[in-house]
Amino acid sequence: MSESVVLRTIGGMLFPYILVYGLYVQMHGEIGPGGGFQAGVLVAAAFILHSLLFGKELTDRLLPTWLVDLSMSLGVLLYIGVGIVGLVKGSYFLDYSVLDPTHPAHAEALGMTLVEAGVGLTVASVILTMVRKVNGEPA
Amino acid sequence: MSDPVLLINVLLLLLAIGAALAAMWTRDLLGAVMLMGIYSLLLAIEWANLFAMDVSYTEAAVGAGASTILLLTALTRTGTREKAGPNFHPTALLTVLVTGAVLIYGTSDLPRFGDPLAPATVHVAPEYITQTVGKVGATEATENDFGDHVPNAVTAVLASYRGYDTMFETAVIFTAGVCVIIILRPLAGSARRRTAGSKEDA
Amino acid sequence: MLEYVADALMILGGFFAFSGSLGILRLPDFYSRLHPSGTSDTLGQLLILGGLSLKVIFDSSGDGLSVGKLVAISLLLFVTTPASTHAISRVAQLSGLKPWTGADSKEADFSQKEEDTNE
Numbered sequence: 001m002s003e004s005v006v007l008r009t010i011g012g013m014l015f016p017y018i019l020v021y022g023l024y025v026q027m028h029g030e031i032g033p034g035g036g037f038q039a040g041v042l043v044a045a046a047f048i049l050h051s052l053l054f055g056k057e058l059t060d061r062l063l064p065t066w067l068v069d070l071s072m073s074l075g076v077l078l079y080i081g082v083g084i085v086g087l088v089k090g091s092y093f094l095d096y097s098v099l100d101p102t103h104p105a106h107a108e109a110l111g112m113t114l115v116e117a118g119v120g121l122t123v124a125s126v127i128l129t130m131v132r133k134v135n136g137e138p139a
Numbered sequence: 140m141s142d143p144v145l146l147i148n149v150l151l152l153l154l155a156i157g158a159a160l161a162a163m164w165t166r167d168l169l170g171a172v173m174l175m176g177i178y179s180l181l182l183a184i185e186w187a188n189l190f191a192m193d194v195s196y197t198e199a200a201v202g203a204g205a206s207t208i209l210l211l212t213a214l215t216r217t218g219t220r221e222k223a224g225p226n227f228h229p230t231a232l233l234t235v236l237v238t239g240a241v242l243i244y245g246t247s248d249l250p251r252f253g254d255p256l257a258p259a260t261v262h263v264a265p266e267y268i269t270q271t272v273g274k275v276g277a278t279e280a281t282e283n284d285f286g287d288h289v290p291n292a293v294t295a296v297l298a299s300y301r302g303y304d305t306m307f308e309t310a311v312i313f314t315a316g317v318c319v320i321i322i323l324r325p326l327a328g329s330a331r332r333r334t335a336g337s338k339e340d341a
Numbered sequence: 342m343l344e345y346v347a348d349a350l351m352i353l354g355g356f357f358a359f360s361g362s363l364g365i366l367r368l369p370d371f372y373s374r375l376h377p378s379g380t381s382d383t384l385g386q387l388l389i390l391g392g393l394s395l396k397v398i399f400d401s402s403g404d405g406l407s408v409g410k411l412v413a414i415s416l417l418l419f420v421t422t423p424a425s426t427h428a429i430s431r432v433a434q435l436s437g438l439k440p441w442t443g444a445d446s447k448e449a450d451f452s453q454k455e456e457d458t459n460e
Contacts, residue, residue, distance in 0.1 A: 004431055010424040025196075030289040033192035035297065040202040044219035048208055071322075076313045081308050094302045105286030112289065112298040118310050127205050133323040134212045 011053040018046035036116040039125040040123025075122030155181040174208040347395035354388030370441035379426030390415040
């Protein structure tokens with residue numbers, strides 16, 4: 001826990017805004033610059049800032065290790081799941097247009113959003129795990 | 140130097156090369172980590188200058204953010220000065236020269252960078268830019284693949300046209316995370332007792 | 342008329358940023374070097390981004406969203422630059438770096454905690 005009041009105040013003020021900005025970058029990946037990778041790094045950076053300022057125990061209570069590990073696998077599973085939905089419905093792997101048979105073009109955009117969400121989840125979890133492990137937190 | 144944009148590009152690249160050389164030269168590891176952060180920042184500005192916004196975003200976030208944090212956290216566990224050693228490694232130099240020569244010779248047959256007559260630029264790129272590859276069946280009367288929902292061409296290529304590559308990239312990142320967990324886990328029973336015993340002896 | 346105000350603001354901001362960098366090179370001691378990098382750069386970016394938003398407002402392609410984004414960036418830098426300067430100087434104080442007093446006869450020793458660099 002950082003003993004400086006200034007740093008704890010400003011860090012606590014910034015933390016929600018960084019998370020909101022990460023969400024903005026994730027959702028606007030199709031309209032402007034952005035996407036899954038950038039948003040994942042931003043969200044991980046927010047939690048790293050939190051752990052630097054408020055101590056490892058508090059951040060561990062906020063975001064326990066099992067949750068981070070779970071979301072690491074969930075991201076990859078989401079991506080591959082969207083692909084398998086295409087297989088199940090009779091088309092080829094990673095065909096997004098089967099998600100909405102009446103509007104294939106809209107379904108393609110929906111598939112891309114889901115896939116980018118999976119990428120963002122995995123990237124955020126992996127970077128957070130790496131920094132925590134090097135800092136010496138137990139499994 | 141009649142073109143000011145070219146001047147800025149050359150200046151940024153020279154500064155980036157200078158930062159990288161300085162990071163290699165110094166023996167103070169903390170300074171080297173900071174110089175790598177500066178290198179990433181200069182490269183992010185260069186990408187933004189070339190209008191590659193997605194790449195600039197990722198370079199700034201990963202290079203000047205996550206990578207610097209990871210290296211600094213690793214520095215807390217090791218010393219902060221590089222060990223003194225010989226400055227000249229002949230085998231390393233030979234390996235780098237041979238690999239570099241092979242790469243340069245191998246890629247010399249590729250079309251020139253940005254060549255308007257290359258097969259990729261003539262056949263593939265216009266379809267990606269106008270998004271009329273034809274993934275969608277003929278049920279909808281739109282020429283567009285995505286119905287104007289995806290103005291960002293980079294995300295369209297990344298997530299839809301080259302979706303397999305992104306899937307394997309995600310799998311690679313996941314594997315890296317799993318490897319970090321496996322390598323840096325606490326020692327198992329017998330090894331922990333062994334290191335604890337040696338610490339008590341010393 | 343207002344374009345000249347925007348240009349003047351940006352040139353003034355550039356002058357402050359330049360003098361900040363000059364101060365880092367010329368000042369004698371770690372703590373005194375933190376002043377230009379923290380304060381001077383904050384004022385510099387405030388003026389530069391203020392001039393840019395004036396330019397965007399009074400240009401033909403003026404867009405309220407762009408001005409909002411520039412104001413948000415300026416606010417973020419305004420909040421985080423002094424906080425990071427505080428963090429740096431606090432760590433230096435806690436690890437025992439002593440400020441340079443004028444009591445030394447010559448110029449300050451620029452590297453107060455240096456080990457042997459020629460190994």
